Amino acid sequence: xxxxxxxxxxxxxxxxxxLTSQRRRDILGNKNDPFGTFSLPFLRRADCxxxxxxxxxxxxxxxxxxxxxxxxxxxxxxxxxxxxxxxxDDFIRKYLGxxxxxxxxxxxxxILASAADTTKDGxxxxxxxxxxxxxxxxxxALYLTAxxxxxxxxxxxxxxxEFEQIIRHTQPLHEMGFDxxxxxxxxxxxxxxxxxxxxxxxxxxxxxxYEEQGIQAFKRYDLRGDGSISSLDFQKIMxxxxxxxxxxxxxxxxxxVSGGGASGHKFSFAHNQVTFPYYAAFNSLLAKMExxxxxxxxxxxxxxxxxxxxxxxxxxxxxxxxITPYEVEILFHLSELAHPGVKTLSLTDIERIDPERxxxxxxxxxxxxxxxxxxxxxxxxxxxxxxxxYRFALGSIAGACGATAVYPIDLxxxxxxxxxxxxxxxxxxxxxxxxxxxKVVKFEGLLGLYRGLLPQIVGVAPEKAxxxxxxxxxxxxxxxxxxxxxxxxxIAGACGGASQxxxxxxxxxxxxxxxxxxxxxxxxxxxxxxxILRDLGFMGLYKGARACFLRDVPFSAIxxxxxxxxxxxxxxxxxxxxxxTLFCSAFIAGVPAxxxxxxADVIKTRLQxxxxxxxxxxxxxxxxxxxxxxxxxxxxxxxxTAARVCRSSxxxxxxxxxxxxxxxxxxxxxxxxxxxxxxxxxxxxxxDESSLNPDHIGxxxxxxxxxxxxxxxFGLFLPRFEVVRK
Numbered sequence: 001x002x003x004x005x006x007x008x009x010x011x012x013x014x015x016x017x018x019l020t021s022q023r024r025r026d027i028l029g030n031k032n033d034p035f036g037t038f039s040l041p042f043l044r045r046a047d048c049x050x051x052x053x054x055x056x057x058x059x060x061x062x063x064x065x066x067x068x069x070x071x072x073x074x075x076x077x078x079x080x081x082x083x084x085x086x087x088x089d090d091f092i093r094k095y096l097g098x099x100x101x102x103x104x105x106x107x108x109x110x111i112l113a114s115a116a117d118t119t120k121d122g123x124x125x126x127x128x129x130x131x132x133x134x135x136x137x138x139x140x141a142l143y144l145t146a147x148x149x150x151x152x153x154x155x156x157x158x159x160x161x162e163f164e165q166i167i168r169h170t171q172p173l174h175e176m177g178f179d180x181x182x183x184x185x186x187x188x189x190x191x192x193x194x195x196x197x198x199x200x201x202x203x204x205x206x207x208x209x210y211e212e213q214g215i216q217a218f219k220r221y222d223l224r225g226d227g228s229i230s231s232l233d234f235q236k237i238m239x240x241x242x243x244x245x246x247x248x249x250x251x252x253x254x255x256x257v258s259g260g261g262a263s264g265h266k267f268s269f270a271h272n273q274v275t276f277p278y279y280a281a282f283n284s285l286l287a288k289m290e291x292x293x294x295x296x297x298x299x300x301x302x303x304x305x306x307x308x309x310x311x312x313x314x315x316x317x318x319x320x321x322x323i324t325p326y327e328v329e330i331l332f333h334l335s336e337l338a339h340p341g342v343k344t345l346s347l348t349d350i351e352r353i354d355p356e357r358x359x360x361x362x363x364x365x366x367x368x369x370x371x372x373x374x375x376x377x378x379x380x381x382x383x384x385x386x387x388x389x390y391r392f393a394l395g396s397i398a399g400a401c402g403a404t405a406v407y408p409i410d411l412x413x414x415x416x417x418x419x420x421x422x423x424x425x426x427x428x429x430x431x432x433x434x435x436x437x438x439k440v441v442k443f444e445g446l447l448g449l450y451r452g453l454l455p456q457i458v459g460v461a462p463e464k465a466x467x468x469x470x471x472x473x474x475x476x477x478x479x480x481x482x483x484x485x486x487x488x489x490x491i492a493g494a495c496g497g498a499s500q501x502x503x504x505x506x507x508x509x510x511x512x513x514x515x516x517x518x519x520x521x522x523x524x525x526x527x528x529x530x531x532i533l534r535d536l537g538f539m540g541l542y543k544g545a546r547a548c549f550l551r552d553v554p555f556s557a558i559x560x561x562x563x564x565x566x567x568x569x570x571x572x573x574x575x576x577x578x579x580x581t582l583f584c585s586a587f588i589a590g591v592p593a594x595x596x597x598x599x600a601d602v603i604k605t606r607l608q609x610x611x612x613x614x615x616x617x618x619x620x621x622x623x624x625x626x627x628x629x630x631x632x633x634x635x636x637x638x639x640x641t642a643a644r645v646c647r648s649s650x651x652x653x654x655x656x657x658x659x660x661x662x663x664x665x666x667x668x669x670x671x672x673x674x675x676x677x678x679x680x681x682x683x684x685x686x687x688d689e690s691s692l693n694p695d696h697i698g699x700x701x702x703x704x705x706x707x708x709x710x711x712x713x714f715g716l717f718l719p720r721f722e723v724v725r726k
Contacts, residue, residue: 062137063698065130071095071695072126085123088113096703097693099720107169108718112707115148136699142709143203146716150202157196160189163205171717172210175240176217184212210715211283214241218279227276231258234274238282244715245286249352253337257282257330281326288322289354292331295320296350301568305673306483307344370668379671387670391472392465394662399464400457402655406647407456408449412436413643414512418605433643452514455529459507463500464655471496471560476673489561497556498549505548506541512605546621547604555597562589563656579657586656590649598644599637602628 075095076084092098092109099109116124116132124132135144152162164180167173179185188205189195197205214237221233229237235254238246250257258274285292299316300306308316310332317323335349336342372386373379403410412433419430430436440448474495478488513532536543566585571577577585603624616631618624628636696703711717 061698063133063700067697068130068133069126071697072129074695076126078123080123083125085125086129087123088117091116091124091129095695096700096707098704098707101721103721105719105722108720111149111166111169111718114152115145118148118154120152120154133699136702136706141699141702141706142713143199143206145706146206146710146714147199147202149710155196157198158202158205159196160185160193163189166716167209169718170715171719172213172241172243172715174719176213176237178213179216182212182216184208206714210241214279214283217241218276222276228273229279231255231272231274234258234279241715242283242286244712244717245283247353249338250286250334253334256337257334277326278330281324282330284324285327285330286354288327289350291320291322293350293354295323296345296347300347301571303483303568304347305479307346309344313345367665368667372668373671383670387668388469388473390668390670391469392462394666395465395468395659396461397662398468398655398659399460401658402464402651402653403456403460404453405654406651407453408437409643409647409650410456411440411449411451413640413647414605415440416640416643418512419639433640452511455507455510455514459503459511463503463507466503467496467500467556468659469496470499471556479673484564486561489564490557493560494553494557496560497552497554500556501545501548501552504552505543505545508548508604509536509541509543543607547600547607547624550621551597551600551604554600555593558596559589559593559652562592563652577660579661582660583653583657587649587653590652591645594645594648595641598639598641599625601644602637602639 072086073084075090076086077090078085078087086095088110091113093100093104098112099105110122113124114120115135116128118128118131119125132148135141135148138144147158150158150162150166152165160180167178185193188197188201217237217240218229221229221237232255235258238254239251243251246254258278295313295316296308299308299312310328313332314325314328317328331353332343332345334353335345338349338352373383415436416430416433430439437449444451471492474492475484475489478484478492484492510529510532514529533541563585566588567577567582570581570585572581603621606624606628607618607621616627618627625637
């Protein structure tokens with residue numbers, strides 16, 4: 001059904017991303033007519049229906065044409081019949097900030113500018129400027145931009161001559177020739193090379209072209225025709241034809257990696273010779289690095305510090321038919337070149353081979369992104385101390401958040417545990433935890449639920465901080481190749497629990513006495529922190545410390561290993577833990593840890609609470625346990641279990657969630673071990689390199705990165721400078 005739209009305000013800015021090059025040229029060609037009419041069949045790409053095209057989600061929001069207009073006018077230097085236009089120099093050099101050198105290559109600038117010049121008249125109108133912004137917002141912006149560059153006559157198709165003209169201007173063709181009369185080209189453009197190809201066929205051609213050029217180069221250097229070339233020729237081919245796939249590490253080790261295998265057997269059949277199977281496997285490996293990464297992530301479950309053996313990796317590749325044992329052999333040989341004698345693979349090794357397409361990042365936007373050391377080799381004693389101080393600070397904040405969130409539950413738990421039977425004079429004050437909660441609110445108000453919170457916050461900050469810091473510190477010590485044995489996890493947790501008692505015991509005894517003060521406090525006598533401290537004295541602050549050890553050491557020994565394994569179980573396929581899975585893991589781990597140590601918590605509470613008239617007094621852990629059992633029975637040891645679990649599980653859920661999220665937000669790389677699941681390996685996109693220029697809005701934030709991506713993804717490196725001819 002035909003419909004009409006306003007040309008200046010609607011067609012190009014809002015719907016151009018749904019138009020083919022031909023339809024866009026038809027509309028833009030009639031520049032004297034302010035209106036254009038087009039029908040649904042004109043919508044972009046013949047194989048894409050309207051619904052799916054409209055449903056496509058842009059990677060970045062479109063810019064408002066009203067905001068683009070003043071930017072365009074500011075950079076446009078050419079004016080024809082009262083209308084402004086951008087020249088290639090205006091668009092590429094002045095606006096996008098590319099090729100800014102004095103001796104820039106004018107043809108390269110003209111070729112890049114043609115991506116926006118849909119009429120191919122050498123100038124860019126405002127309508128074309130808006131249209132290209134829409135292309136940059138498309139999910140396949142790299143291929144669309146490349147297609148516009150090769151489509152020299154804006155026919156929505158590519159001829160062999162157009163393809164050859166652009167390719168011959170690229171640097172790889174200058175250094176390594178190509179036979180444009182080969183069967184490869186004829187398969188795409190026909191025997192006479194008269195056939196034109198559309199967008200999707202062009203995408204496949206661009207993908208396959210440099211593979212074909214590499215094969216032709218191999219044949220050119222295979223002088224004996226026996227399927228082998230020298231290591232030096234291999235290096236030359238890789239640095240010219242495949243240079244866009246090479247990192248500095250791989251580039252510097254091309255001769256070494258082609259000399260023989262790390263396992264002792266040669267890759268090639270003759271000394272300093274590279275066979276075609278090796279050449280093909282090496283190139284195939286570079287093209288499959290994203291798949292290699294996925295295998296590693298699935299194998300390590302997101303523990304990016306874990307090192308895997310070749311046997312383990314080969315076993316994991318059984319589900320991926322695309323990866324061959326030859327490619328795995330080359331991968332581990334490359335890895336071993338970075339650390340001779342160590343025949344394992346880590347994420348760092350993978351990043352050395354392909355850092356541009358693989359990186360570790362948090363899914364949260366980092367507030368800080370500091371790299372304290374450039375590599376683990378630079379990590380020293382001072383760095384380790386700074387890392388512990390960093391963890392201590394974040395742990396303090398996390399502990400305060402967790403304690404505040406569950407303090408009312410903790411108050412109810414304490415009063416239930418202190419409620420005695422048998423020798424107690426008078427009737428039981430609380431029937432159950434819910435009854436206790438109701439009576440506190442009724443007689444003491446809502447603020448009564450937070451009685452003793454201030455000393456709790458003051459004390460819980462160093463308490464939780466030292467526990468988390470010590471646990472992380474000990475886990476680092478037991479970590480070998482990214483793996484921590486179960487006994488190491490238990491010992492690390494126990495050490496964390498033991499270290500906190502120095503802060504926990506004084507905090508707990510003051511908190512508990514404040515929490516039960518509401519039960520007996522008279523109007524004329526106010527119980528506060530200072531009065532409790534005066535009554536107890538310094539040594540009294542550590543009353544019940546043995547019971548505190550008895551509770552905190554097994555709690556942490558159970559909790560932290562359970563939390564680590566729960567994180568692994570709830571991580572996604574990339575090994576990443578979302579905030580929701582972090583909270584669930586911490587909550588689940590708290591259930592057995594809190595429940596199983598309740599008897600020790602009951603004994604500690606009885607020892608630390610001041611006995612009132614008529615109540616039994618205790619002279620230590622064993623005496624307390626014996627008297628509680630004799631007077632109240634075995635069930636008394638489990639008083640407040642539900643309240644303790646309901647308090648400890650969400651408290652540690654909030655604490656650990658806050659602790660790990662803070663490490664992601666305030667990121668500092670000390671060269672140590674990051675929390676598992678805190679980072680996710682992702683395919684690097686042009687969004688990671690978006691422009692910060694305030695004039696680059698909407699899709700133009702990605703313009704420079706898109707042109708750079710065309711070079712590094714497809715190998716279309718255009719010469720930057722003019723050739724000086726003598």
